[in-house]
Amino acid sequence: MSLIVQKFGGTSMGSIERIQNVAKRVAKWHRAGHQVVVVPSAMAGETNRLLGLAAELSDMPDPRELDMLAATGEQASSALLALALQAQGVDARSYTGWQVPVKTDSAYTKARIKEIDGQRILNDLNADKVVIVTGFQGIDPEGHITTLGRGGSDTSAVAIAAAIKADQCLIFTDVDGVYTTDPRVVPEARRMNVISFEEMLEMASLGSKVLQIRAVEFAGKYKVPLRVLSSLTDPEIPVEEEIVSGTLITIEEDPSMEAAVVSGIAFSRDEAKITILGVPDRPGIASGILSPIADANIDVDMIIQNQSVDGTTDFSFTVNRSGFKQAIKVINEVVLKNVNAREVITDDKVCKVSIVGIGMHSHAGVASKMFSTLAEEGVNIQMISTSEIKTSVLIEDKYMELAVRALHKVFGLDQETTDEE
């Protein structure tokens, strides 16, 4: 018997029939003797419907009231799932975030979980109940309802799993696991059986959108084994089969993982580059440029400052494409008033490609293999940034697919060559 947390997204909860399918899947685990906590999202479309009503009333709606409003979506879907489970003959009970309680800070619409009291959940599990806990929401120190922001249900599930010391947290999604890269770009992409938390963090933040990044951080911090698996299989698939499906995100460095130096190739088109040429090379210049950008709430990703020549230097950085226009405005209106510069060059026809692998830090020559592979394909590298377990390059975006495919192949990730499944 194990203690399992299962999270289902809005699509899985999107209709009465789908809720009944979720109930069948959960009931199967309960019948097999496992203790199950389910964390459902709101029914697909419901959160948008509610926030749409709020938008009709106000251009700048009060975040506290938005959370009060949005939290109803998960409360309703949780109660419906309890009813669906009871209709399957399973004793089930739903709880809101405040009932557990899931304690958060007071940052409405993007609150962070501070503490979860698992006792109420454990009491019900020990009474042979399936426990359903609303995802996405909690209660702040003053007793107000908070939400964790879009996608927060993943984080709720992991945090609850940590609080009750669950054996595993299963994230059911519409993909069947984490792939070495996006299969739409590289048909030979392979589903990984196992990936480390660190690698998953890099894969997620670099654009392989499977799991909310905060959920992965949380799982790593509290050592919660996390499994991403498909919610589209037959709900009656045997438990023994389901528990080994998908991709396990693990804390332990699996000996078998050592084999692969590079685990996956991540990429993102959501990049734009800004280069400021001929700025004086003196202390404080970086913050003189980047502080006004940060003040405008624009996220900066890669940052490069070149070697100084004749007392001036070139300074480049990338931002999300959504922040591109505003960043240019901030540079013209604020930065260039404080910082002398010869010229500003901008480019939003760029993309970022990264190789990720926990084995990289102990293997020399991985980065240079990446650079030579791109050179052979005639791809010019504009910027480079590195960390312990990843190397990222910024390239012209028309070369993205070409680069990803070449790297996927050269690092032995193609299905034909290393299919260990």
Place this chain on the structure above:
Amino acid sequence: MSLIVQKFGGTSMGSIERIQNVAKRVAKWHRAGHQVVVVPSAMAGETNRLLGLAAELSDMPDPRELDMLAATGEQASSALLALALQAQGVDARSYTGWQVPVKTDSAYTKARIKEIDGQRILNDLNADKVVIVTGFQGIDPEGHITTLGRGGSDTSAVAIAAAIKADQCLIFTDVDGVYTTDPRVVPEARRMNVISFEEMLEMASLGSKVLQIRAVEFAGKYKVPLRVLSSLTDPEIPVEEEIVSGTLITIEEDPSMEAAVVSGIAFSRDEAKITILGVPDRPGIASGILSPIADANIDVDMIIQNQSVDGTTDFSFTVNRSGFKQAIKVINEVVLKNVNAREVITDDKVCKVSIVGIGMHSHAGVASKMFSTLAEEGVNIQMISTSEIKTSVLIEDKYMELAVRALHKVFGLDQETTDEE
């Protein structure tokens, strides 16, 4: 400055535009210097939509989960009203039942309010906020969400008014007050400016459906002045005009009320009569007949036992028409096994007409005036029941309108004769 609780029903909250109108109305009171607590229902149709989803999942849905589900309707409408008020420049904050808290027993779907802590509401009022509290719901001693049953928002509003010692509780509805009888039956029916709690109770329970009867009981018990008024007037109607509109339900016996011996005529078609002829006249016979009916959860209204003749008597009572068929079944299957009887006669072509007035108990001859009026119109009286402030008769239902109009006229309620407004 006064402290006012305002309740708005689902129709008033039925769309974004209507919520904006409610906000305008409330904002006007706030601007005029009053402290306002608003108790909204769910948006029209929302509770039915939610319960419809539950019905798709289960024939006998768990009442606890139904309450969890249904409570989301008022939570959403309350948050939306807060946003609408803020858009009007009014500082507003919404609370759920559990946040106040509104403490109830654990009778899910029909819980009763036990205690309300008004401190949180009062603190916000003193900080110049409009406070919005979800109607219809509360929290039980174990921290589960409860609802008060259909129409419970009236009761919530009155209970909150009692807890914070409000000066008045305004129930905004789609009628503009309480009438001497139903204007659809008697076009001359007159809106009353004032009515006593006792009269209102009789009027409400006898079929003048304006206010939930539990709300009236609550208001009488805790001496909360209650006003029923229209939500269909221009929201910008001056406060001084609005506060004297509609009908005030008062604790005090207003001297001006003495004038009218009969305040109103109530009636109900929801009646069916069962008569058991020739039952032995011995102790225990009434409970022998009525206990099985009560055990089947059928409400009995009027009860009459005739003078015994030759050791047997005739026993008549009325039930709601919805319970009629089951009552007959219970009589045939249970009662007649325990009680000897000559014959059972049933009739669902009956109605009840009542005259109600707090002045009745000090005026002789009111009942006989009722009987003689009906006799003059050729209406035969089948059953009579009386209380301190009302006299009810059961008559053939085809005479209902005729009887109501005649009584309305003879007791001086017609608009032409006593229009004091």
